[in-house]
Amino acid sequence: MASALQLHGVQGNLAVTLRRSMHCEPQIGFAAFVAPNVPRPCCATVRGVSGNNKVASFSVACKATTSDVLEKKKNVTENENLNETETSFTCVMKFGGSSVASAERMKEVVNLILSFPEERPIVVLSAMGKTTNKLLLAGEKAVSCGVTNASNIDELCFIKDLHHRTVDLLGVDRCVIAKHLEELEQLLKGIAMMKELTKRTQDYLVSFGECMSTRIFAAYLNKMGVKARQYDAFEIGFITTDDFTNADILEATYPAVAKRLHGDWLSDPAIPIVTGFLGKAQKSCAVTTLGRGGSDLTATTIGKALGLPEIQVWKDVDGVLTCDPNIYQQAEPVPYLTFDEAAELAYFGAQVLHPQSMRPARESDIPVRVKNSYNPKAPGTLITKARDMSKAVLTSIVLKRNVTMLDIVSTRMLGQYGFLAKVFSTFEDLGISVDVVATSEVSVSLTLDPSKLWSRELIQQASELDHVVEELEKIAVVKLLQNRSIISLIGNVQRSSLILEKAFRVLRTLGVTVQMISQGASKVNISLVVNDSEAEQCVRALHSVFFESEISELEKDYKNGNGSVAELS
Numbered sequence: 001m002a003s004a005l006q007l008h009g010v011q012g013n014l015a016v017t018l019r020r021s022m023h024c025e026p027q028i029g030f031a032a033f034v035a036p037n038v039p040r041p042c043c044a045t046v047r048g049v050s051g052n053n054k055v056a057s058f059s060v061a062c063k064a065t066t067s068d069v070l071e072k073k074k075n076v077t078e079n080e081n082l083n084e085t086e087t088s089f090t091c092v093m094k095f096g097g098s099s100v101a102s103a104e105r106m107k108e109v110v111n112l113i114l115s116f117p118e119e120r121p122i123v124v125l126s127a128m129g130k131t132t133n134k135l136l137l138a139g140e141k142a143v144s145c146g147v148t149n150a151s152n153i154d155e156l157c158f159i160k161d162l163h164h165r166t167v168d169l170l171g172v173d174r175c176v177i178a179k180h181l182e183e184l185e186q187l188l189k190g191i192a193m194m195k196e197l198t199k200r201t202q203d204y205l206v207s208f209g210e211c212m213s214t215r216i217f218a219a220y221l222n223k224m225g226v227k228a229r230q231y232d233a234f235e236i237g238f239i240t241t242d243d244f245t246n247a248d249i250l251e252a253t254y255p256a257v258a259k260r261l262h263g264d265w266l267s268d269p270a271i272p273i274v275t276g277f278l279g280k281a282q283k284s285c286a287v288t289t290l291g292r293g294g295s296d297l298t299a300t301t302i303g304k305a306l307g308l309p310e311i312q313v314w315k316d317v318d319g320v321l322t323c324d325p326n327i328y329q330q331a332e333p334v335p336y337l338t339f340d341e342a343a344e345l346a347y348f349g350a351q352v353l354h355p356q357s358m359r360p361a362r363e364s365d366i367p368v369r370v371k372n373s374y375n376p377k378a379p380g381t382l383i384t385k386a387r388d389m390s391k392a393v394l395t396s397i398v399l400k401r402n403v404t405m406l407d408i409v410s411t412r413m414l415g416q417y418g419f420l421a422k423v424f425s426t427f428e429d430l431g432i433s434v435d436v437v438a439t440s441e442v443s444v445s446l447t448l449d450p451s452k453l454w455s456r457e458l459i460q461q462a463s464e465l466d467h468v469v470e471e472l473e474k475i476a477v478v479k480l481l482q483n484r485s486i487i488s489l490i491g492n493v494q495r496s497s498l499i500l501e502k503a504f505r506v507l508r509t510l511g512v513t514v515q516m517i518s519q520g521a522s523k524v525n526i527s528l529v530v531n532d533s534e535a536e537q538c539v540r541a542l543h544s545v546f547f548e549s550e551i552s553e554l555e556k557d558y559k560n561g562n563g564s565v566a567e568l569s
């Protein structure tokens with residue numbers, strides 16, 4: 001019988017959560033079956049967890065001591081042959097920078113967490129909104145400002161003000177961040193002295209953001225009487241590659257993190273408040289970061305490490321939307337997504353999720369819920385392994401701007417296999433990833449992946465590009481095309497003909513030429529490459545046709561112009 005028992009406690013109460021596979025008896029029956037084994041229950045909830053109903057969970061909150069519950073847990077385990085899970089936690093809740101951008105926001109997030117008394121969460125936090133960008137800018141300025149001016153860098157003053165104001169408004173002692181602010185200033189002076197900012201130092205520099213937000217948040221929770229414990233991810237087993245600014249999580253992380261968080265809970269229960277985004281390099285042992293937006297990946301890694309029933313990522317939007325709301329305000333929340341769709345969407349540029357964050361969740365089949373901390377009642381987006389695709393056509397439109405495209409036409413010095421092999425080995429040698437590829441017998445068109453590069457490295461990218469072109473020109477005629485955009489149509493590629501027919505009708509109406517088209521092997525994505533200058537207009541028009549039920553703006557324009565609506569719909 002696939003069942004599991006969990007214990008957790010909030011503010012003096014204890015709760016028992018039983019999870020079981022839905023393949024067995026109905027959940028209500030299961031709850032009644034277990035209830036007599038639980039000490040003095042005062043409330044109970046039964047809920048299905050995932051969209052495809054893989055797991056049911058039954059929680060009973062009790063007035064009881066830990067030893068009471070442990071005793072009952074032992075009985076339940078013996079009597080019902082339940083397998084104890086490895087954790088006492090029920091979910092991960094990750095809050096991004098916008099969710100903890102001020103004292104007021106932190107208070108709201110604390111209330112939000114406490115509004116789920118049945119949950120026993122592990123909390124992951126990003127740096128307070130704007131902090132990471134300010135730290136990066138401060139680092140860049142320090143390189144050339146001179147040691148005597150380093151303490152007066154505007155961004156350092158902003159960060160000090162923001163964090164002091166926050167602790168003051170929360171009524172927390174300034175000492176929780178005093179050491180970090182002092183060290184941060186010293187670090188900027190060091191950068192000024194060296195006149196150099198390596199990627200390794202940059203990672204250490206930005207780590208101050210998460211280290212401070214989590215300390216403030218944990219101190220505030222403790223002040224409110226809710227026992228919380230702050231953790232720096234790089235101290236509790238987040239082991240990564242030494243790829244500073246874009247490190248990958250290594251397998252050793254999972255058992256280490258589970259052991260530490262679970263062990264601490266058993267010896268002294270407290271809500272863990274963990275820094276998102278950060279890790280420790282396996283070889284150098286220095287602090288690393290997981291790439292921009294990396295706290296999502298921290299959350300899913302913890303979810304997998306502890307085998308939790310759910311991972312929640314709380315943002316400032318009502319879930320994953322049908323397109324970037326900054327491009328088109330009418331974007332709508334997408335209620336369900338598969339891991340594949342979410343991963344593709346993130347990879348092709350939707351800022352809402354970190355590109356690698358779906359991997360741990362997919363590997364351990366843990367549902368991910370994307371929710372809005374500004375609007376907790378909104379249902380958000382539930383991301384699971386599978387979903388009903390029978391009615392799905394298009395799920396979301398994603399735009400990746402400022403992409404470089406290469407058209408490589410063989411001079412036929414090499415045969416077809418040799419040509420393709422040489423092209424791709426050139427990219428491998430130079431460590432450059434490609435996004436979208438289309439080939440014919442004698443030519444390859446491809447776009448280069450800028451996602452692994454932080455914006456200020458684009459200059460460096462330019463010289464790398466010259467090098468790529470130089471290498472490829474030994475076997476081909478190469479055309480470098482810049483300022484392109486990839487529009488990715490994420491959806492049910494079983495209906496690719498319908499999607500393409502509609503999409504091309506829209507693009508023809510707009511007079512836009514598609515320069516490359518590719519259907520990803522993942523079968524959830526069709527990518528179109530157009531000029532940057534035309535891209536946003538295309539996304540708006542595509543959104544209008546695919547997602548808006550009434551007669552769309554595009555249709556109106558078209559009707560008023562030179563076509564009939566029937567031709568469009």
Ligand SMILES: Nc1ncnc2c1ncn2[C@@H]1O[C@H](COP(=O)(O)OP(=O)(O)O)[C@@H](O)[C@H]1O
Nearest residue numbers: 096097098315316317320321323324350351352
């Ligand atoms: N398809 C999309 N769905 C939702 N949000 C998107 C999408 N594309 C871009 N975004 C942007 O992503 C932002 C949320 O992601 P992010 O800033 O990383 O959140 P957080 O910092 O809270 O983790 C939104 O405010 C929105 O502007």
Ligand SMILES: N[C@@H](CC(=O)OP(=O)(O)O)C(=O)O
Nearest residue numbers: 096097126132292293294295
């Ligand atoms: N603070 C980091 C990590 C992160 O995940 O942030 P956010 O959750 O605000 O996207 C960044 O800005 O990249």
